[in-house]
Amino acid sequence: MNLFRFGSLPVPHAVSTRQGGLSDGPYASLNVGYGTDDAEERVTGNRLLLLQSLGIAPEAVIAGRLSHGNAVTVFRRGQESPEVERPVRAGSTHRDRAFLSDAAVSDVPGLYVFLTFADCVPLLFHDPVREVVGAAHAGWRGTAAGIARHTIAAMCDAFGCRPADIRGAIGPSIGPCCYTVGSDVCTEFRARGNPPIMRGHHLDLWAGNEVQMRDAGVTLVETAGLCTACHTDLFFSHRAESGRTGRFALVAGLRA
Numbered sequence: 028m029n030l031f032r033f034g035s036l037p038v039p040h041a042v043s044t045r046q047g048g049l050s051d052g053p054y055a056s057l058n059v060g061y062g063t064d065d066a067e068e069r070v071t072g073n074r075l076l077l078l079q080s081l082g083i084a085p086e087a088v089i090a091g092r093l094s095h096g097n098a099v100t101v102f103r104r105g106q107e108s109p110e111v112e113r114p115v116r117a118g119s120t121h122r123d124r125a126f127l128s129d130a131a132v133s134d135v136p137g138l139y140v141f142l143t144f145a146d147c148v149p150l151l152f153h154d155p156v157r158e159v160v161g162a163a164h165a166g167w168r169g170t171a172a173g174i175a176r177h178t179i180a181a182m183c184d185a186f187g188c189r190p191a192d193i194r195g196a197i198g199p200s201i202g203p204c205c206y207t208v209g210s211d212v213c214t215e216f217r218a219r220g221n222p223p224i225m226r227g228h229h230l231d232l233w234a235g236n237e238v239q240m241r242d243a244g245v246t247l248v249e250t251a252g253l254c255t256a257c258h259t260d261l262f263f264s265h266r267a268e269s270g271r272t273g274r275f276a277l278v279a280g281l282r283a
């Protein structure tokens with residue numbers, strides 16, 4: 028299976044591509060997003076294929092229910108998990124382990140966070156000193172709301188991480204080459220205290236998230252530099268495919 032990994036983060040993780048799955052049409056082929064119109068059993072089959080290739084048991088996975096906010100769920104070793112059980116999509120009888128935010132941090136060995144994307148920015152964090160992992164889904168709304176900063180703060184508050192020990196990574200997502208936005212988006216960024224980083228009429232979410240990481244004290248930041256809209260052979264892109272497309276995943280956790 029064709030997967031993307033960050034070279035500088037020695038923690039079990041992967042960003043899936045759209046290759047090697049069961050779905051067809053706009054969802055071809057490794058669509059792992061239940062929030063699409065793809066057949067539920069194909070999404071389930073694709074998730075199993077992905078987890079199998081990573082050597083992760085499906086029971087070890089907790090999936091974010093995304094809302095483009097900046098809340099962070101904390102999973103702590105030896106404490107009751109804040110997870111909930113939810114139908115995988117509205118009306119489904121199939122339930123899974125879920126957390127109700129766009130970001131999560133964890134020091135629990137053998138627990139894997141699962142987030143889905145189709146242009147929004149996958150963010151991954153690892154503190155190799157405290158052995159803590161963090162993951163976030165940063166679209167323009169999450170970036171404007173400071174989700175990178177909030178995720179780093181949660182690692183420091185919950186586990187005593189020092190920002191200088193944390194490594195950050197910015198995954199495949201719509202790039203400054205393709206992301207045309209209107210003035211309403213820029214206005215929202217300014218209203219949330221995060222000036223948008225623009226390249227002409229294009230919003231640079233990679234730079235925006237990197238600035239949040241560096242302002243928080245993270246010195247090692249790896250950026251994939253892969254634009255989903257430029258690479259629809261490899262990734263799903265909401266913008267490039269006019270909203271009818273699948274989702275790829277960021278899966279990350281600590282070894283059991």
Ligand SMILES: [Zn+2]
Nearest residue numbers: 204205254257
């Ligand atoms: Zn592009």
